[in-house]
Amino acid sequence: MTGIASPSIAPSRQRVLESLSHRSPAAIPLDFGSTAVTGMHVSVVAALRDYYGLEKRPVKVTEPYQMLGAIDEDLKQVIGIDVEGVARRKTAFGFPNTDWKPWNFNGLEVLVPGQFNVTVDPCSGDTLIYPQGDLSAAPSGRIPKGFHFFDAIIRQNHFDENNLRVEDNLEEYQPVSDADLDSIASDVETARETGRAVIAGVSGTAFGDIAHIPAPGLKDPRGIRDISEWYMSLRSRGDFIHRIFAAQTEIALRNLERVHARIGDGIDILYVCGTDFGTQTSAFCSVPSFRELWLPYYRQICGWVHRHTSWKCFKHSCGSVARFYDSFIEAGFDIVNPVQCSAAGMDPEHLKKTYGGRLVFWGGGVDTQKVLPFGKPEQVREQVLRRCEIFSPGGGFVFNTIHNIQAGTPVENVVALIDAVNEFRN
Amino acid sequence: MQELYQAVLDGDAKAAAALTRQALDNHVDALELINSAMVPAMDEVGRLFEAEEYFVPELLLSARAMKASMELLRPLLAASGTAPAGRVAIGTVKGDLHDIGKNLVAALLEGGGFEVFDLGADVAPEKFVAAIQEKGVGIVCLSALLTVTMPSMRATIEALKEAGVRHNVKVMIGGAPVTQQFADEIGADAYGASASAAVLLARRFAAQRNESPAHTA
Numbered sequence: 001m002t003g004i005a006s007p008s009i010a011p012s013r014q015r016v017l018e019s020l021s022h023r024s025p026a027a028i029p030l031d032f033g034s035t036a037v038t039g040m041h042v043s044v045v046a047a048l049r050d051y052y053g054l055e056k057r058p059v060k061v062t063e064p065y066q067m068l069g070a071i072d073e074d075l076k077q078v079i080g081i082d083v084e085g086v087a088r089r090k091t092a093f094g095f096p097n098t099d100w101k102p103w104n105f106n107g108l109e110v111l112v113p114g115q116f117n118v119t120v121d122p123c124s125g126d127t128l129i130y131p132q133g134d135l136s137a138a139p140s141g142r143i144p145k146g147f148h149f150f151d152a153i154i155r156q157n158h159f160d161e162n163n164l165r166v167e168d169n170l171e172e173y174q175p176v177s178d179a180d181l182d183s184i185a186s187d188v189e190t191a192r193e194t195g196r197a198v199i200a201g202v203s204g205t206a207f208g209d210i211a212h213i214p215a216p217g218l219k220d221p222r223g224i225r226d227i228s229e230w231y232m233s234l235r236s237r238g239d240f241i242h243r244i245f246a247a248q249t250e251i252a253l254r255n256l257e258r259v260h261a262r263i264g265d266g267i268d269i270l271y272v273c274g275t276d277f278g279t280q281t282s283a284f285c286s287v288p289s290f291r292e293l294w295l296p297y298y299r300q301i302c303g304w305v306h307r308h309t310s311w312k313c314f315k316h317s318c319g320s321v322a323r324f325y326d327s328f329i330e331a332g333f334d335i336v337n338p339v340q341c342s343a344a345g346m347d348p349e350h351l352k353k354t355y356g357g358r359l360v361f362w363g364g365g366v367d368t369q370k371v372l373p374f375g376k377p378e379q380v381r382e383q384v385l386r387r388c389e390i391f392s393p394g395g396g397f398v399f400n401t402i403h404n405i406q407a408g409t410p411v412e413n414v415v416a417l418i419d420a421v422n423e424f425r426n
Numbered sequence: 427m428q429e430l431y432q433a434v435l436d437g438d439a440k441a442a443a444a445l446t447r448q449a450l451d452n453h454v455d456a457l458e459l460i461n462s463a464m465v466p467a468m469d470e471v472g473r474l475f476e477a478e479e480y481f482v483p484e485l486l487l488s489a490r491a492m493k494a495s496m497e498l499l500r501p502l503l504a505a506s507g508t509a510p511a512g513r514v515a516i517g518t519v520k521g522d523l524h525d526i527g528k529n530l531v532a533a534l535l536e537g538g539g540f541e542v543f544d545l546g547a548d549v550a551p552e553k554f555v556a557a558i559q560e561k562g563v564g565i566v567c568l569s570a571l572l573t574v575t576m577p578s579m580r581a582t583i584e585a586l587k588e589a590g591v592r593h594n595v596k597v598m599i600g601g602a603p604v605t606q607q608f609a610d611e612i613g614a615d616a617y618g619a620s621a622s623a624a625v626l627l628a629r630r631f632a633a634q635r636n637e638s639p640a641h642t643a
Contacts, residue, residue, distance in 0.1 A: 144521045
């Protein structure tokens, strides 16, 4: 069934809402830049601005962990983007996204937040970044010399095996403050005015996201912060992990209540969690482990959302995760991302046929491991058109690349992608 | 011996260390412990991982148990002049800080009787060259998680050629975005699709060098 535009809803938001409701919109909706997993590296954004002849100005790095660039309104209109993100007040490194200042990043002039304070390691030439911008703290992130984004530096302090404290692993998940609420409400209003669908996150819903475990925003992280130690804990300290997730759920539910009370249905999609369960060829844990350790908490979060709001629940997980999709559905997730079709068992036609009526595929549009960075523009076009043919029938599809577009991707290929989406739309 | 095998399989580091100490106190030969408990246990861990009965947490726990035992055994092997199955230098290539996949391969190789020189993550090509020249490694394992760091694999192989050591070693590559086609393009000797596949390849290369597993010099 084809959707009919409502006079009260802007066309962009309308096509997203229809697709989320598993109805065919007039044109497939498109996302770039609304979240930290659906964006573009700052160098790609700069190259696109040049390509399209937009005003020359340094691009803002709104997500410094992965060095993602802000896609401003002029570029959004050129691309035809339908989703607007509400950014967190603070970056992953614990400083606010404000007070922009220039920074030269591998020869590219960009803008970074005022407390984006870095040094260069005199031995390696690597760039080091500091939590909350505090140069007296130990650095919490590193870009190898000449490369493109930060990775967390593991700062694992000693912990007492017999006296593990849940609160140590919860320091980064705090109740929303009144200032947070004011900021969220203001940003949601601004986002809503764009006429696009709006997506936002709320602190506390990321259960065991390995990107957050090292706590790059904390000056002196306590608890289990080493990534391997965390993975082992899932098996060897299951009770402790349950206690963390249960306490985190309480924080998240309280935050959801307060945010919803303030913004109501001002957003359309809740970004719930980015924990990766898949690898290229397999999974990080078994389905029974997922159901034992994560499902109860996801169910509480998504259940609350569906009982109290009109929001849809968004789940990001890279890799080979089709085996988890039934459990994701049971947990209450509506949307899966990035739909990594290059991973084992992630054939797009199989996914659409098996889960297309129950899950929205937000991604899967083009392979960012091989075709987009290394293919020719014609190969990009062919894959984009084919993926649109597979995923778009009956709605349930928001076009996005499979995760962020990486540095070094030829701008001609990104343009071929954008052109192909618009060709399919027309 | 069976208890040590089981402790490694269960990922119980404390038990593995205690059982190793107990066996050594009872004059069990270190090499016998490795060949009869450690190697079969880590082979079984690799098999279970391949069969998707074990996942990353279980493999990491077993690797830690194996290391707890090997820390006690390694000095005894060195003192007795026992040669390993082969010598391997492994690292995540320049620009790439991801090391979990590399660590899993290193653990299975070490558990498989190889002497493993783990060069860490973000490893410059010259460090691989130095490992070949100074440690006498016969196999080099290169890991990359990121599309953008795959070119560092090519650069590392080129550096081995320039240093005149390429013919001394077999180069294996692996990691999420890596493929057999890419291995062929950059002139690697093999592509390991999984951690246990890497061990099988390393054993084949070691056999080609006429080195038998855990043979005594």
